[in-house]
Amino acid sequence: MAASLALTSPEVAGMSKGVFDRIENHLRERYIEAGRFPGTQLLVYRRGHLVHNSSLGFADLERKVPVKDDTIYRIYSMTKPITSIAFMMLVEEGRVALDEPVHKYIPEWKNLGVFQAGVWPAFLTRQPSRPMQIVDLLRHTSGLTYGFQQRGNVDAAYRELKIGEVEKAGTLQSMIADLGKIPLEFSPGEAWNYSVSTDVIGYLIGLISGKPFEEFLQERIFDPLEMNDTGFFVAPEKADRLAACYSASPQGAMTFHATDRKGGLTLQDDPVTSSFLAPPSFISGGGGLCSTSADYLTFCRALLNGGELDGIRLIGPKTLDLMTSNHLPGGKTLPELSRSLFSEAAYHGIGFGLGFSVTLDPAQTLIAGSRGEYAWGGAATTSFWIDPAEELIAIFMTQVLPSTATPIRRELRTMIYSAIADSNI
Numbered sequence: 001m002a003a004s005l006a007l008t009s010p011e012v013a014g015m016s017k018g019v020f021d022r023i024e025n026h027l028r029e030r031y032i033e034a035g036r037f038p039g040t041q042l043l044v045y046r047r048g049h050l051v052h053n054s055s056l057g058f059a060d061l062e063r064k065v066p067v068k069d070d071t072i073y074r075i076y077s078m079t080k081p082i083t084s085i086a087f088m089m090l091v092e093e094g095r096v097a098l099d100e101p102v103h104k105y106i107p108e109w110k111n112l113g114v115f116q117a118g119v120w121p122a123f124l125t126r127q128p129s130r131p132m133q134i135v136d137l138l139r140h141t142s143g144l145t146y147g148f149q150q151r152g153n154v155d156a157a158y159r160e161l162k163i164g165e166v167e168k169a170g171t172l173q174s175m176i177a178d179l180g181k182i183p184l185e186f187s188p189g190e191a192w193n194y195s196v197s198t199d200v201i202g203y204l205i206g207l208i209s210g211k212p213f214e215e216f217l218q219e220r221i222f223d224p225l226e227m228n229d230t231g232f233f234v235a236p237e238k239a240d241r242l243a244a245c246y247s248a249s250p251q252g253a254m255t256f257h258a259t260d261r262k263g264g265l266t267l268q269d270d271p272v273t274s275s276f277l278a279p280p281s282f283i284s285g286g287g288g289l290c291s292t293s294a295d296y297l298t299f300c301r302a303l304l305n306g307g308e309l310d311g312i313r314l315i316g317p318k319t320l321d322l323m324t325s326n327h328l329p330g331g332k333t334l335p336e337l338s339r340s341l342f343s344e345a346a347y348h349g350i351g352f353g354l355g356f357s358v359t360l361d362p363a364q365t366l367i368a369g370s371r372g373e374y375a376w377g378g379a380a381t382t383s384f385w386i387d388p389a390e391e392l393i394a395i396f397m398t399q400v401l402p403s404t405a406t407p408i409r410r411e412l413r414t415m416i417y418s419a420i421a422d423s424n425i
Contacts, residue, residue: 014422076378084355143184202285326351
């Protein structure tokens with residue numbers, strides 16, 4: 001669907017072509033020619049029109065393969081909003097409720113304790129103040145974590161068991177079993193922590209729907225919306241379209257801590273030998289999908305249109321309103337509740353909904369924008385945001401780990417909003 005959209009003059013949608021020219025030059029000079037990104041793709045959609053579509057640089061530096069409109073990217077955590085939408089379909093059907101305890105569906109988690117002391121595999125725990133609820137998984141207040149947070153002994157246990165790593169291991173079932181052996185970092189609802197929670201949501205989708213999680217996504221989202229280039233692996237006939245992935249670390253390390261990078265990009269995942277070329281054993285609802293900018297725009301257009309596109313309805317507009325409201329306990333913002341050393345969102349002025357970050361106060365973010373925007377990004381610096389007030393979607397693709405290595409997201413938001421000459425607000 002999105003691939004058939006014709007590029008329209010930005011002025012038709014109240015935006016400035018001159019600013020988009022400046023953005024393109026900025027990406028080329030500051031990032032591609034400077035060796036910070038191999039290549040980039042940027043789509044901007046407003047008021048029903050695709051007003052900007054630029055593909056710059058290389059998808060594969062070693063083989064000098066240029067970025068094209070149909071280049072396929074590892075979107076990592078941009079998988080999370082898709083998984084969250086899929087789960088809310090089941091909520092709409094009355095098959096599960098947000099306030100239900102997770103142990104109703106995962107009985108072996110009923111007695112999960114909260115970390116007090118110890119190291120893997122021997123921990124001292126205490127009882128949580130309340131059971132983990134489904135909503136805690138969707139909003140990352142579950143007490144689960146990611147091993148790459150590297151804060152303490154619980155994170156270390158995740159690394160020991162290879163839970164939630166970029167190079168995936170095991171199965172959804174084995175992840176659930178392993179998580180049942182590790183204490184929570186905090187009592188559910190007491191804090192926000194970026195975590196494998198959305199992978200658990202993927203597991204629950206399969207359990208509740210009665211079909212494999214990947215099949216549910218294919219039948220309920222990808223096929224209806226004709227997102228033909230989105231999936232958990234890249235088919236052989238499309239392998240030549242998979243971009244290479246790079247690390248901003250000189251050693252090619254997978255680090256999630258911002259540092260002053262020295263030297264150029266290091267190849268992290270060769271598209272010729274990538275694990276994404278074969279069906280994975282672990283189907284990650286938190287970070288396993290590959291997609292194109294056109295496919296992801298199709299998904300975003302459905303959300304901007306209240307959950308429906310071209311007669312295909314994913315969810316109802318009231319459900320989407322619920323998902324894009326701030327669900328952090330007490331109406332707090334991320335800085336007030338977050339324990340994460342890494343996230344895909346700037347914190348100030350930002351809350352969190354059911355699968356998305358939500359802008360509560362643009363003035364606190366110190367970045368131009370609107371109240372009610374919702375967004376997320378991926379580890380390889382892919383990102384998107386949707387601004388209902390301005391009828392705006394922006395999607396950015398590249399393949400450089402980690403997403404904290406550059407300020408590109410902040411810069412793009414500032415520059416794209418500066419292109420608006422005719423605001424709806």
